Amino acid sequence: MAQNVQITCINKTPRMDPHDRIHSVGGVNPDGTRWKLGQQEAIAGVEAGKWQFYVSVGGKSVWVIVATSRWGNKYLKTEDDGEQPNNLLSLPECP
Template identity: 45%
Template sequence: MATKSAQISCINKREHSSPYERIEYVGGITGGKRWRITENEAINYILQDEWDFFVSVNGRTVKVVVSQHSGHRYLKTEADGFAPNNLLNLTECPLY
């Protein structure tokens, strides 16, 4: 299990029709500091077991995991019974 955990509370989308390639950045506030990293950075942190990421949905914590489609890795949430995709429904991160 990763030693650090952070809530993803916002995303930035790229203009792409594929749902597997739509997220460009994820971000949030951890320890009072706003952060934003690329989707690829988040994927690497998860795969290297450095960070665990989660979202909060209807008061419940849902883990963010790495999935793959046609050779492309992307972030998604674990199945939680809520649709549509929890990550794609997050608000846009401020640009800074």
Template identity: 45%
Template sequence: MAKRARIRCSNKKDGKNPRERITHVGGLNPDGTQRKRSIDQAIKDIESGEWKFYVEEYGRTVDVV
């Protein structure tokens, strides 16, 4: 069964440019430490079935695919 993790932040090369591609996503590990993954690694994690990522805002949850 895949582990679930909430994405709480993202990084871009040029953070102010809305058209810039996201390079990394991050959040918190169960132990409270910070987690940061490159987009390429996050995609591999999803495709392998090891991880399922989601975002949550205002009580609504959406899976990242």
């Protein structure tokens, strides 16, 4: 069974394409320590059923899913996002 994990921060690359901008995602463990995963590792964990990520923006929680761009590249976005993954991109930078 997948573990539900909240993403609270991201690291972006300088690319303009929103599908390629997220380099890593992160958050805080129950014990207060920080965690961070590269986007590809996070995608692999979702697809393997290891993690189910979510974000909370404006008091609303939404699931993070794996999507595929029109060029065949996998990326993370929230269910509520359209073509532009604004919920993830609006998160602060991870330390």
